[in-house]
Amino acid sequence: MNKGTVKFFNDSKGFGFIKDENSNQEYFVHVTGLVDEIRENDEVTFELKEGKRGLNAVNVKRV
Structure with missing residues (x-):
């Protein structure tokens, strides 16, 4: 799990x-x-999955 x-x-x-707390990378997130x-500004945990245009949260x- 990423934070x-x-x-x-x-x-x-x-x-x-979503901005990853460790790498400072930003990942696209869709409502699905x-x-x-x-x-905005919520602390979250997430997983990464390959999408059409790169990694998605x-x-x-x-x-």
């Missing part, structure tokens, strides 16, 4: 970005990859 912070999330469009509802849960 990070929600940098941006647009509820109406259903996507955003959420376990819990998230908002999936199984995203608030800490």
Whole structure:
């Protein structure tokens, strides 16, 4: 499990970005990859899965 912070999330469009706490990489997250509802600045745990345009955050849960 990776840990990070929600940098941006647009509820109406259903996507955003999570910044990994260790690598400082930012990963795309889609509403289909959420376990819990998230908002900007939420602390989350997540897994990474290869998507069409690189790694995506999936199984995203608030800490």
